[in-house]
Amino acid sequence: MGRFGNWSEERGWKFNNEFANRWEFEIDSDAETLDGLKLRVVVLLEEPFVLRAENSIGYEGFCIDLLIEMSQILKFTFSIIEVSDGTYGIEDESGRWSGLIGVLQRHEADLSVSAVTITYSRAEVIDFTLPFMHLGISVLLAKSAEDEQKSGLFTFLEPLSFSVWISLVGSYLLVSCTMWLLAKFSPYEWYDVQQIDSRDRSIDEHKNQFNILNSLWFAVGSLMQQGSDVIPRAAATRIVAVVWWMYTLIMISSYTAQLAAFLTVERMTTPIESTADLVSQQKIKYGTLSNGSTMNFFRESKIPIYERMWSVMQSTTPTVFVNSSREGIARAKAGNYAYLMESSMLEYYMERDCQLQRIGGLLDSKGYGIALPKGSPLxxxxxxxxxxxxxxxxxxxxxxxxxKDKSG
Structure with missing residues (x-):
């Protein structure tokens, strides 16, 4: 390894000519500003960190605001370069990287302020500052329609189909009207009632207890197994009552059995609440961003559960790896797919879409840092x-x- 420079109490670090020419600038170790340096900043489009915008810079986002804050403190200017292939990069057999990491490795930019995860493999070829954001890998899953309906107001109606409920209401109205008509034309349902008029004279009044309201009350009382104080007397009305009682007995027994089965199945359906739940089932597939730090985490992990997840992801067809976070989220919302992504981006998308949810805690702990070429004095x-x-x-x-503020 060659000598980069010399240290003195008066000037701090003084880089030698070869190293200084490589960086085209000199920086004292105790410097407070960069004295008007113009730096080349490479970025990768990733919502909400870096987005295209119609402003003087051409970009906006969390990382762009961070870059502006730093430029104001350190008094430097910058020009932005967008990485051409739109990837963070992967390493080939010769040790060369593609994408954003490759740009820094080849010294085509002075730094990168993007959502670049600090990893060991990247730190071997480039440098990182202290992390400006801490995060970890999380599991994103879309809420199913069943989840949305579990606590609904009309959940009690689900054991029977819509057509059965309609037939029940129709039968109730038909029986009530039939009872009313039969009682009206049957002499056995009429009876005399003596009343006293205003002159204290006794008057006989002919009445029928099965008027339309009492008929409705009798039918609903029988349906609810509560009975009624109105009792049929004629043979015709008694036959209708017996048929209605048998019908309601069958309906109530069927509803009770269906409700018990419905609640039992709902309890037996185990919700996915952790990574272990995700691994122990086969219905919901899971994947990551292709050639990203999350994918690399599973590839290199020695933890048994993560090794198993990596093996499953590799063997699943069609592929469970996606080319962008938006594609992964779209697949999750389509159903039966869990997207393994960095928690910072997951939180961002959850703020904007109530159909998304996070499952379990963080799988690891890491951070985003400002990336620089290896040995950068910055x-x-x-x-x-x-x-x-x-x-x-x-x-x-x-x-x-x-x-949060821009989530609306």
Missing amino acids: RDILSRTVLRLQERTILEALKNKWW
């Missing part, structure tokens, strides 16, 4: 600036701005 001063922004709660304010 690393220390940018790390100190990240700490300053964190202590001033500016990073938290920026996250609230892009995650």
